[in-house]
Amino acid sequence: MRYLPNSPRDREEMLRALGRSSIEELFSQIPEEVRFRGRMNLPGPLSEQQILEFFKEAASQSTREYVSMLGAGAYSHFRPAAVDALLSRGEFFTAYTPYQAELAQGTLQAMFEFQTLMAQLTGMEVSNASLYDGSTATTEAVLMALRLTRRNRVIVAKTLHPEYREVMATYVRHMGTEIVEVPYTASGQLEIRALESALNNETAAVVVQSPNFFGTIERFSEIAELTHRSGALLVATVTEPLSLAIIKPPEQADIVCGEAQSFGVPVAYGGPYVGFLATREKYVRQMPGRLVGQTVDTEGRRGFVLTLVTREQHIRREKATSNICTNQSLCALAATIYLCLLGKQGLKALAEHNLAMAHYAAQRLVAAGASIPFSAPCFNEFVVRTPGSAEEVLLELRGEKILGGVNLARFYPELKDHLLVCITETVSKEAVDRMVRVYEGFANRKKAGVAAPHPVGQEKA
DSSP states (O other), rough: OOTTTTHHHHHHHHHHHHHHHSHHHHHSSSSSGGGOOOOOOOOOOOOOHHHHHHHHHHHHTTTGGSOOOTTTTOOOOOOHHHHHHHSSGGGGGOOSSSOOOGGGGHHHHHHHHHHHHHHHHTTTTTSSSOOHHHHHHHHHHHHHHHHOOOOOOOOEETTHHHHHHHHHHHHHTTTOOEEEEOOOTSSSSHHHHHHHHHHHHHOOOOEEEESTTTTTTOOHHHHHHHHHHHHHHEEEEEEGGGGGGTOOTTTTTTEOOOOOOOOTOOOOOBBOOEEEEEOOOOGGOOSEEEEEEEEOOOTSSSEEEEEEEOOOTTTTTGSSBOOOOOOHHHHHHHHHHHHHHHHHHHHHHHHHHHHHHHHHHHHHHHHOOOOOOOOOSSSSSSEEEEESSHHHHHHHHHTTTOOOEEEEGOOOOTTEEEEEEEOTTSSSSSHHHHHHHHHHHHHHHHHHHHOOOOOOTTOOO
16 A cells, blocks of 8 residues: 555545545536546556666656756756755754744854855845745845835846746736836847936836846946936846856846855756845845844854844734745755855856856857857857757757757747757766757758758657
8 A cells, every 4th residue: 555545444434524425426516528437548556666667767768868958047057965965954954934043043044154155146235045036036126126216117128037027027917017128139138228218217126137038248337327327226136146156246236136046956847946135234124035143142152043024924914025935945055055065266166167168169059050149248158049940959959868958939039040058067068069060960951951850759849
């Protein structure tokens, strides 16, 4: 009964407690036309040994054999074994938030260290103890700007992650907040003149991502000057925080927020991740989430407490700055361990390696017949125009066990046959060269007017 949690006797007892005589009666409210009456096309029962063999075989076919060049807000980075070894210690598996400081000094100190590291990376004065993820952190930053300015209009760069924009639109849909999107230029950056035209004295915030969704780096000095001239606040979003190791942090911004998944948190199936939000000290009382502070006890010993908690759970109700019901403390701890393991020099060296490999890949792709449409500087992610159909390129790369990027036509119809490609330290030079050979094949067939073949065993998407 190892794989069958409920025995026939258990089922009979549950039905009796529910006042039902059979499973059929239990589900009688389901309309007959939508009920499945046949038998599912499944193999017969297997022994434990057969089940284990089945899953071993399935695991051998998993995407772990693939090289991932996907990015777009979720980045594959090497995770030192020490991260999980420390993260898995029983002391950190707390079922609830550490309201009772005397029982949770270790957890509170870890949060305090996370705040310190994020403040140092972003160039801000204060950071919270993490939020749900990058999309909600960006939206919380916008809500914070609405409260601070008492205005109700937000300007958003079209180069902000499309799914972040969707989350933001969902949050403010019934608030009467106007969202204005500003287009991008041929360089892949925010259109400065369009921003200047869009700004007015009703604008609460300007939201800009850098490196943006195309991987290009925005011109924060110009953006900040225009934003502040109108009395609005500048929200800077960062989805690839490793870039902050070698790119000057957006210190001109009023709020810096985003996703810290790159720091020791696995890509997994899209979460859980770890959002962050840092700001200037003068705005701290409107900051969402929790702030851990350092103090001393009655005997003068150093200790940590929840200094500021602005959630609804503390009976603030309509005065709460956020209804986020949790931060991602365990994920934030993973990020803290990761950053401490690498240190300043290690983080910088890793960022430089990512930068070098991404530029190597871009140069090789151009030589192979592809093109790089955006001219602005980038970090470890860039857009490439494929020499043929983007879907066919991706299909052939999958035949080489390479996940070759994100098709931008999904988010930007005008960018048909453009891929967003990310190169991190998990992508070897050999893998880049294999990718380049696929592009060369497409470019040569295009010149010869020959259709691209489909990999054996795969159909055209």
